[in-house]
Amino acid sequence: MNELAQTAADVQAALAAVADAKDAIHLQRFFKTGPGEYGEGDVFLGVRVPMTRGIAKRFAALPLIEIDALLDSAVHEDRFAGLIILNAKFAAASKPRTFDDEARAAMVDLYLAAVRRGRVNNWDLVDASAENIIGPWLADKPRDLLFELAAADSLWERRVALLSTFAFIKNGDATTTFALSERLLDDHRDLIQKALGWMLREVGKRIDQRLLTGFLDKHAAQLGRTALSYATEHLDAVVRADYRAR
CATH class of the missing domain: 1.25.10.90 (Leucine-rich Repeat Variant)
Incomplete structure (x- = not known):
C-alpha cells in the first residue's frame, strides 16, 4: 500500500x-x-x-x-x-x-x-511518545518549551514535560530533569508524582546515583510519598529508609 x-x-x-x-x-x-x-x-x-x-x-x-x-x-x-x-x-x-x-x-x-x-490524554499515550518526539527534538535546542508545558493546567502537558526528559537522561544529561522536578515538587497529582519519581530514579540508575542522592539531600522532605518511593527504589535499604523518614 x-x-x-x-x-x-x-x-x-x-x-x-x-x-x-x-x-x-x-x-x-x-x-x-x-x-x-x-x-x-x-x-x-x-x-x-x-x-x-x-x-x-x-x-x-x-x-x-x-x-x-x-x-x-x-x-x-x-x-x-x-x-x-x-x-x-x-x-x-x-x-x-x-x-x-x-x-x-x-x-x-x-x-x-x-x-x-x-x-494525548492518558499516561500510556504520553509515555509512549514524549521521549521519542519532544525529547530528541530538543536535544540540541533551548528547552523553554518544557517549562511552558510544566506550567500548564493540564496534567498531561505536565507529564509530557517530565517524560520528554527521559531522552536526555538516556544521553547522560540530568539537568533539565532536575530543573523541572524542582518546579513540580508541590504537584501532588498521582500521575505527576509517579512520573517525577520515575525520572529521578532513572537519573540514579542510568547516569550516577550520586546525582540522585544529591538532589534528594536537598528535596526529599518536599517530595510526596509516591515520588520519593519511586525515586529511592534502587537505593540501599538503609539509605532508602533514611530518605523516606524525612
Whole structure:
C-alpha cells in the first residue's frame, strides 16, 4: 500500500477487526475512565498494546494529515496507533542518511497541537511518545518549551514535560530533569508524582546515583510519598529508609 493510499480509516478498520469486547471493559477500568477519574469518558475497543503496535507497523507510510485524524479519534487505541506511527516517522527523519529537519518540525507541531487540545490524554499515550518526539527534538535546542508545558493546567502537558526528559537522561544529561522536578515538587497529582519519581530514579540508575542522592539531600522532605518511593527504589535499604523518614 503506497503512502497516498493509506488512511486513518484503514488503521481504524484494522484495529476494529481485532477488538475484543471483554478486553475493552478491562482496559476502561485499568485506565480509569469512570466519572471523576483521570481518563473519564475515554473509549476503548479492546486491543492490547502489542497488537496495536503490530498494526501501526503496517502503516508506516501514513501521511501526517491522516495521523492527525487518528489523534482526533474518540477511540483510545486509534490515538495510540497514531502516536506509534508518528514515533516511527520521527525516528526515520532523524537518521543521518534520511535527516529531514523540516519534516521533524512538522511532526513536533502536530504532536504539540494534539497534546494541547487534549488528545494525548492518558499516561500510556504520553509515555509512549514524549521521549521519542519532544525529547530528541530538543536535544540540541533551548528547552523553554518544557517549562511552558510544566506550567500548564493540564496534567498531561505536565507529564509530557517530565517524560520528554527521559531522552536526555538516556544521553547522560540530568539537568533539565532536575530543573523541572524542582518546579513540580508541590504537584501532588498521582500521575505527576509517579512520573517525577520515575525520572529521578532513572537519573540514579542510568547516569550516577550520586546525582540522585544529591538532589534528594536537598528535596526529599518536599517530595510526596509516591515520588520519593519511586525515586529511592534502587537505593540501599538503609539509605532508602533514611530518605523516606524525612
